Amino acid sequence: xRQSRMATASLATSLTSVVAMATPGGSNAxxxxxxxxxxxxxxxxxxxxxxxxxxxxxxxxxxxPTDADLVPTDAAxxxxxxLESDESGRALTLQSKAALLMALYPEPRPCRVxxxxxxxxxxxxxxxxxxxxxxxxxxxxxxxxxxxACPAVLYAGLPSVVRALAERxxxxxxxxxxxxxxxxxxxxxxxxxxxxxxxTCPGQLGTWALPGSDDAQPPACLAxxxxxxxxxxxxxxxxxxxxRPTLVDILIVCYLRDVARKAxxxxxxxxxxxxxxxxxxxxxxxxxxxxxxxxKFETEYRPAAGDAPRLTDKRAQVPGLCTESLRQLLDRLExxxxxxxxxxxxxxxxxxxxxxxAAEVPPERAxxxxxxxxxxxxxxxxxxxxxxxxxxxxxxxGYLGLLLAHLLPQCRIVLVENKLESLQFALDRLGxxxxxxxxxxxxxxxxxxxxxxxxxALHACGSASDLVLEACVRARAACVLSPCCHGATxxxxxxxxxxxxxxxxxxxxxxxxxxxxxxxxxxTGRQSRQLLAKRAxxxxxxxxxxxxxxxxxxxxxxxxxxxxxxxxxxxxxxxxPS
Numbered sequence: 116x117r118q119s120r121m122a123t124a125s126l127a128t129s130l131t132s133v134v135a136m137a138t139p140g141g142s143n144a145x146x147x148x149x150x151x152x153x154x155x156x157x158x159x160x161x162x163x164x165x166x167x168x169x170x171x172x173x174x175x176x177x178x179x180p181t182d183a184d185l186v187p188t189d190a191a192x193x194x195x196x197x198l199e200s201d202e203s204g205r206a207l208t209l210q211s212k213a214a215l216l217m218a219l220y221p222e223p224r225p226c227r228v229x230x231x232x233x234x235x236x237x238x239x240x241x242x243x244x245x246x247x248x249x250x251x252x253x254x255x256x257x258x259x260x261x262x263x264a265c266p267a268v269l270y271a272g273l274p275s276v277v278r279a280l281a282e283r284x285x286x287x288x289x290x291x292x293x294x295x296x297x298x299x300x301x302x303x304x305x306x307x308x309x310x311x312x313x314x315t316c317p318g319q320l321g322t323w324a325l326p327g328s329d330d331a332q333p334p335a336c337l338a339x340x341x342x343x344x345x346x347x348x349x350x351x352x353x354x355x356x357x358x359r360p361t362l363v364d365i366l367i368v369c370y371l372r373d374v375a376r377k378a379x380x381x382x383x384x385x386x387x388x389x390x391x392x393x394x395x396x397x398x399x400x401x402x403x404x405x406x407x408x409x410x411k412f413e414t415e416y417r418p419a420a421g422d423a424p425r426l427t428d429k430r431a432q433v434p435g436l437c438t439e440s441l442r443q444l445l446d447r448l449e450x451x452x453x454x455x456x457x458x459x460x461x462x463x464x465x466x467x468x469x470x471x472x473a474a475e476v477p478p479e480r481a482x483x484x485x486x487x488x489x490x491x492x493x494x495x496x497x498x499x500x501x502x503x504x505x506x507x508x509x510x511x512x513g514y515l516g517l518l519l520a521h522l523l524p525q526c527r528i529v530l531v532e533n534k535l536e537s538l539q540f541a542l543d544r545l546g547x548x549x550x551x552x553x554x555x556x557x558x559x560x561x562x563x564x565x566x567x568x569x570x571x572a573l574h575a576c577g578s579a580s581d582l583v584l585e586a587c588v589r590a591r592a593a594c595v596l597s598p599c600c601h602g603a604t605x606x607x608x609x610x611x612x613x614x615x616x617x618x619x620x621x622x623x624x625x626x627x628x629x630x631x632x633x634x635x636x637x638x639t640g641r642q643s644r645q646l647l648a649k650r651a652x653x654x655x656x657x658x659x660x661x662x663x664x665x666x667x668x669x670x671x672x673x674x675x676x677x678x679x680x681x682x683x684x685x686x687x688x689x690x691x692p693s
Contacts, residue, residue, distance in 0.1 A: 204233025219405035257565025271558035318419030341386030513541030577603025615661035669693035
């Protein structure tokens with residue numbers, strides 16, 4: 116602003132001089148002088164550059180929050196790192212070793228390390244710096260390991276843990292997050308390496324390192340790594356994501372170094388660029404010091420849990436159905452599959468809502484959002500009992516979970532979400548409300564393993580709805596679910612469609628199920644198409660409800676939000692175990 120005023124003043128002064136020289140003593144010169152006086156553009160005094168302090172740099176309001184924004188980063192506050200080990204506590208899994216190495220590299224961060232196995236003697240062993248191994252404390256936070264417990268958030272899963280550890284270090288640690296700090300973000304967001312580092316690489320290398328495995332078949336992930344380093348269409352690069360190392364390089368080298376040191380196995384068949392990457396990072400003194408600490412533990416190799424998608428996998432295209440074909444398909448399946456909606460007269464009364472609920476939402480959406488939340492809360496309240504644990508899966512900004520914490524102060528509420536941007540809003544709102552019965556877990560949905568009594572989800576997208584139901588079945592917990600984005604539903608490990616045996620017996624094939632999912636998303640448009648989309652949506656949700664009945668849930672029903680105009684995806688599935 117100061118520079119703009121200086122430039123305008125200089126221009127006005129020059130203009131006055133030019134006009135005055137053109138007509139000396141004339142009216143034009145007087146007009147220019149009056150104009151300059153009216154603008155009052157005096158050149159501000161220049162501050163002394165040797166004493167003036169630079170202006171503070173304000174944080175952009177739209178900037179993406181990082182892990183460091185979510186919890187206090189005071190170095191005096193130690194973290195709790197939970198690692199998976201064998202019963203003796205002397206062997207760690209590959210993922211746990213990688214998490215421990217990140218707690219030490221490039222500088223140790225204050226943390227207490229807990230193992231799932233080990234001696235019962237309560238003692239502490241200093242590993243390096245302020246990293247302490249706690250014996251006799253084999254607690255499990257109820258999530259996938261490794262896990263990192265902070266004052267405000269519990270991080271579960273290797274990507275979340277190593278990102279949180281990197282944020283709590285200095286500038287060198289934070290540089291490992293890569294450009295724009297998006298390295299190892301959640302699947303389907305910005306990082307294409309997340310699944311490779313978390314599942315594919317440790318699973319395939321662990322399978323190869325097990326005794327009796329086929330030496331002639333090298334792990335397929337090695338070819339992916341070599342191809343990523345070569346990049347034949349571009350200039351080869353020294354690291355997997357560019358000219359500087361990131362978390363991806365640290366984790367991959369940790370795996371390769373560990374498997375390559377296995378004595379009873381032949382040399383690991385590495386490409387020359389992958390071997391250069393391994394040698395380059397192994398020569399780093401800080402990496403060598405951290406690896407020396409992890410080498411004190413043996414490695415518990417485990418085979419791959421299942422087929423992991425390669426980096427080049429693409430989603431299969433599903434051919435659509437014309438209106439007449441869709442109508443015929445629905446007419447054939449509805450008598451055997453579709454369940455009726457619960458009458459509104461039998462529904463539970465809507466609870467009173469606090470004024471702060473959805474206050475940040477634009478006014479045109481706030482009323483509908485409050486109606487959606489009230490509809491789900493009305494189905495949760497009759498199921499809840501004092502002391503129950505209620506998990507809000509895919510919690511987003513935490514509206515539903517915070518509402519339940521307000522309405523059910525004697526219950527414990529857990530928000531499970533993987534996006535940092537959403538967690539930041541939930542933490543801010545939680546700090547303002549001061550609700551003591553809320554816990555936040557930053558994790559993939561599948562990484563949450565703790566016991567709970569009721570699972571809820573508002574507009575869980577695609578296959579996430581089925582993963583929520585699977586989590587409730589494992590915990591034998593009640594479920595209140597509002598599905599969404601049926602077109603994003605696709606088969607995966609442990610997920611086959613259709614979900615129920617009744618739908619399969621009625622002749623619903625996997626391809627027809629995918630076509631119905633796409634038809635259910637076309638809820639807007641022509642009136643005739645909307646009616647078909649609503650019929651497809653009810654049939655798909657009925658398939659899920661029948662699958663819950665087959666899993667031993669005696670009370671299963673389908674209901675609609677009130678009013679049903681508050682959302683195009685207005686169905687609610689309520690299931691209670693027998």
